[in-house]
Amino acid sequence: MDKTNLNNYFHSLFPIETETVEKITETFKEFTLDKNIRLLDKETISTKTYFLEKGYMRSYILNEDGEEVTTNIYWAPCFVNDFLSFFRQQPTKEIYETLTECSFWETNLENVQQNFHTIPEFREFSRLLFVINYYKLNDRLIEVVSQKAETRYLHLLKKQPHIFQHIPLKIIASYLGITDSTLSRIRKDISKM
Amino acid sequence: MDKTNLNNYFHSLFPIETETVEKITETFKEFTLDKNIRLLDKETISTKTYFLEKGYMRSYILNEDGEEVTTNIYWAPCFVNDFLSFFRQQPTKEIYETLTECSFWETNLENVQQNFHTIPEFREFSRLLFVINYYKLNDRLIEVVSQKAETRYLHLLKKQPHIFQHIPLKIIASYLGITDSTLSRIRKDISKM
């Protein structure tokens, strides 16, 4: 029950008292999942919020042809949430699955609400998480509509090289919005230069 | 100084007392902008949050070639915010510009913070706005990486036909992540069927 990593995540984002963090994380419980296990299935309602302490995971949808399209990749340390499902109690569209062995801390909506309305620092933290996640998405969208696949690949390789050590290329390809064949060719072309 | 539309927007999103809404919107001031006027320039820090009461606007970036890439389209009634700039006081990457004559209500960060920490319903509202905006972005990203341009065009035409009456096709094309030539051909192909 060592909450060091969980608590440090709060400290890393903005200035906050140790006692306040400990109060926020009081109700969090730890658990682990093996590789390729679903944290959250589609068409279900998310009842928990998750802090990913260790490992890699992704969210994905199944398109009309039944193919998996990776919508997001998560690596520790970070919070993993289906915001719409958790906060609005609506069914998820996406599937959340581990890509490696993962360890998590979780708490439920009731505790989040309690903290949100009683701990001003937690409100600020919550809003900060939203802002950060919103802008990650925004930046990805801008890249997808304005840059070609090779540029997007090179940018991801430069910014997050570690994911190439832990995640199959076909999943990274789908995250980049291209097929695995195309990614393979891009990598070949680049290696020639 | 008729705040009916502004106040009604709160009521439309979730159950909330009239007095609470009036307290929230107490500090909002009205203003209008002509067509093609910047609400927020790039590389500036947003000091206000805006409610768009009437009209259409967009945000866009300039890519490496100096071409405008429309990142978002807004239509009344809605809140328009550069979240990162407003809440984190960072320079904007995007330009926010009216596409038609627009009327707005604005208030500053100090008032938002005051409301956020003293009015529980406003906190809930703020989080709801984030969730809604996050999922609009998420859905767009999924469309862009998993559907071809024609499908995306048809979907937009079906869901938001009104924007085609108010916004030039070249801007809609850029919002869809394609060139205006391609959009023109897509429209021709569809009209043949």
Add this chain to the structure above:
DNA sequence: GTAATTTCTTGACATTTATCAAGTATGTTT
């Protein structure tokens, strides 16, 4: 109302990316 500007369309052609199928490499299970 005419000129000027902007938007939209279209043709010819180039580039990017996808599809399908086969083969190779790698990893996992027993």
Add this chain to the structure above:
DNA sequence: AAACATACTTGATAAATGTCAAGAAATTAC
């Protein structure tokens, strides 16, 4: 170690989308 499954690469070809340039249509400015 063999058998199996999964991941990755590659070739041939097709489909989607972009580029550039020109002209038509619509809108705005004077």
